[in-house]
Amino acid sequence: MTLQTPEIAASSADASDHETWLGQVDASALPDGFEEDDDLRSDFVRDLALRQLRCLRDRSDGSGAQGLMPIPRTLMQYWHDPVSVPPDVRECMDSWSRLRDEGFVLRTFGDSSASDYIWNQYGPREQAAFARCRHPAMRSDYFRMCFVLAEGGLYVDADDVLLGDGWERIFHNNTLKLHPLGYDLGTNAMIPSLDLLRTDLSTGNRIFYVNNNPMAGPAGHPILRGSLARATDRLLGGDSSLEIQSTTGPGNITTVLAAHARSLRISGTVPDYELLFDWDRTAEPRWDLCYRQDDRNWRNMRND
Numbered sequence: 001m002t003l004q005t006p007e008i009a010a011s012s013a014d015a016s017d018h019e020t021w022l023g024q025v026d027a028s029a030l031p032d033g034f035e036e037d038d039d040l041r042s043d044f045v046r047d048l049a050l051r052q053l054r055c056l057r058d059r060s061d062g063s064g065a066q067g068l069m070p071i072p073r074t075l076m077q078y079w080h081d082p083v084s085v086p087p088d089v090r091e092c093m094d095s096w097s098r099l100r101d102e103g104f105v106l107r108t109f110g111d112s113s114a115s116d117y118i119w120n121q122y123g124p125r126e127q128a129a130f131a132r133c134r135h136p137a138m139r140s141d142y143f144r145m146c147f148v149l150a151e152g153g154l155y156v157d158a159d160d161v162l163l164g165d166g167w168e169r170i171f172h173n174n175t176l177k178l179h180p181l182g183y184d185l186g187t188n189a190m191i192p193s194l195d196l197l198r199t200d201l202s203t204g205n206r207i208f209y210v211n212n213n214p215m216a217g218p219a220g221h222p223i224l225r226g227s228l229a230r231a232t233d234r235l236l237g238g239d240s241s242l243e244i245q246s247t248t249g250p251g252n253i254t255t256v257l258a259a260h261a262r263s264l265r266i267s268g269t270v271p272d273y274e275l276l277f278d279w280d281r282t283a284e285p286r287w288d289l290c291y292r293q294d295d296r297n298w299r300n301m302r303n304d
Helices: 006-011 015-021 038-053 087-094 097-102 111-121 124-131 136-151 166-171 222-235 250-267
Strands: 074-078 105-109 153-155 160-162 176-178 180-184 206-210 215-217 273-275 283-285
Touching (some): 038 180, 038 250, 038 273, 097 105, 111 124, 124 136, 206 250, 215 222
Parallel strands (some): 074 153, 176 273
Antiparallel strands (some): 180 206
16 A cells, blocks of 8 residues: 655656656655555656756765765676686676776675675674575675775675776765666666756656665765665564565665665765666676576576
8 A cells, every 4th residue: 555645646647747856855744654555666667767867965065975985996806606707798798897897896706605704794683684585686786885885995796797887986985876777567668867957757657766776875875884784684574475576676765865865865964875877888797697687587486
């Protein structure tokens, strides 16, 4: 059931009224726990995007939010068995190797090294949660939160290919950087990135969220801390059929982002996150990889 306050319900009565409040949502009108409601969360994430697009805040000085560490030039990638990376996936991963010339440290983890890392950096609870991730993609989801929270840096998927130099923007300030996405339920297709830049884009029959790839930020960021805690709680909650997206993937970090952004807005605090609208000019996934045809692709995973 959709949670709605009177303010939200009245504003969403029809599409034209709906558009008038996007970009200027009264965060205090949202009920506690709104981030767990699919519709309210989606609308609020779209509102965050519009606020950034309309330049309601300006970080052009590169100072970013206060109290956060700088983002280190570390690139982390993950493949469950790093000694048996398929050649076409290896080609994707190697496209990032030129970042070494830009002062990056490149690190690759697999299931075994990730488990050891979690034990050393966190403890038995997080290691148990990691062990309950039933697919390599889920373990990758979980571990990227652990790594970037502990050390900071940039995570990208192993099947992403580096295209341009847009990665430089990540280091202009110390905010958490996330890629906004949208899905059109009417066409069953992703919303083109250029359409997400349209301030007149209707929210009707569409889902707005953020991806967990790329994930770039300083160590100790509160959104990453909250995302890891939420995923850990869900994994250890006893449900053996948890859905990947909402447990460890984009749905998880979007939920925590929404709650965190609401709190910042109510308190009048400068946002400590930034949306990367043009990430697809920096990197793109390859869809013609062999592993996508078998159960190494989480979309083909059996749920029995």
